[in-house]
Amino acid sequence: MNKIGITTTVPIEILLAAGYQPVDLNNVFITTPNPERLINIAERAGFPLNCCSWIKGIYGACLEHKIDTVLGVTTGDCSNTVMLMEVLKLKGIKTIPFAYPDRPDAQLMEPALEALAKTLNTTLDAAEGVREELKSCRRLALKLDELTWKQGVASGLENHLWLVSSSDFNQDYHKYQKELKELVEKCLKRPPYPPDWLRIAYIGVPSVYGQDLYKYLETKGARVVFNEIQRQFAMPHPGNSLAEQYSNYTYPYSIYDRLKDITAELKKRRVDGVIHYVQAFCHRGIGDIIFRNKLKLPILTLEGNDEFSLTHHLKTRVEAFLDMLQRSRRRNKTLQEV
Numbered sequence: 001m002n003k004i005g006i007t008t009t010v011p012i013e014i015l016l017a018a019g020y021q022p023v024d025l026n027n028v029f030i031t032t033p034n035p036e037r038l039i040n041i042a043e044r045a046g047f048p049l050n051c052c053s054w055i056k057g058i059y060g061a062c063l064e065h066k067i068d069t070v071l072g073v074t075t076g077d078c079s080n081t082v083m084l085m086e087v088l089k090l091k092g093i094k095t096i097p098f099a100y101p102d103r104p105d106a107q108l109m110e111p112a113l114e115a116l117a118k119t120l121n122t123t124l125d126a127a128e129g130v131r132e133e134l135k136s137c138r139r140l141a142l143k144l145d146e147l148t149w150k151q152g153v154a155s156g157l158e159n160h161l162w163l164v165s166s167s168d169f170n171q172d173y174h175k176y177q178k179e180l181k182e183l184v185e186k187c188l189k190r191p192p193y194p195p196d197w198l199r200i201a202y203i204g205v206p207s208v209y210g211q212d213l214y215k216y217l218e219t220k221g222a223r224v225v226f227n228e229i230q231r232q233f234a235m236p237h238p239g240n241s242l243a244e245q246y247s248n249y250t251y252p253y254s255i256y257d258r259l260k261d262i263t264a265e266l267k268k269r270r271v272d273g274v275i276h277y278v279q280a281f282c283h284r285g286i287g288d289i290i291f292r293n294k295l296k297l298p299i300l301t302l303e304g305n306d307e308f309s310l311t312h313h314l315k316t317r318v319e320a321f322l323d324m325l326q327r328s329r330r331r332n333k334t335l336q337e338v
């Protein structure tokens, strides 16, 4: 199968139907042992210091892994992707644009998917067949999500890793399915996390801290029970067609569509506090104003750039946030008792 780089979650059913193996370049970048090196490749090529690290990392990953075709999302993801694609073109890499409609509407999505299928010499019927094949992977990912927040037997880190990987199913969906099934079976035999641990929601784009944030929270008696965007990658509302599935996927659309999903999940998952991660130099960071205005829970906003672990300063901020949540929990308990 020919590899095709992707810059975010896209309708991979169409890519697979066309005989391509999607490779999520974000995952390649962040899981490489030395992500700074990929950023250096981009900066040596002239990417400015004040450009988002994910964009530079995607560029570096693309060159290092000799990816010759990239599908980039021009509407509904990142304002920098269009220029990234222009630079990739300059380097002789074939770029294919895909634009999510400007609002979640299956009737608008259908022609966008048709056009992509046509560009890749396949059909939507063939892609619907792949959708059926991928359903068991998506169901397993959502089962793991339930084991995280409901049964409390899967960790926030496991949740993050398996859900974020559903953008390309770790480049091999058969292997993904087998390994995730084994993990789900293992989780079902575990004792649950202590019920008094703080329940944290992680919203925003995946962070550059890798596994550090999740592990650190657990050392302080707190765990992530909701990974917002990662869960969206697994398509929690698949609908009855590809057009419906990718219209129900909230990430490409207005922040108010994301808010509906977030507020419902915060309540259902009995979340104590929210960590909103924003990437330095990313337009999405401005959305913090809206989250702070609309969400009724305490929010800690963390901004990351190119530090690939939690610095001492960040740990102190996270710890202070957790202390505040613990105090407010104790206060509410006392008020309920009097």
Ligand code: SF4
Binding pocket: 052, 053, 054, 055, 077, 078, 079, 080, 205, 279, 281, 282, 283, 284
């Ligand atoms: S973090 Fe923001 S600027 Fe960076 S790639 Fe993602 S959407 Fe684009």
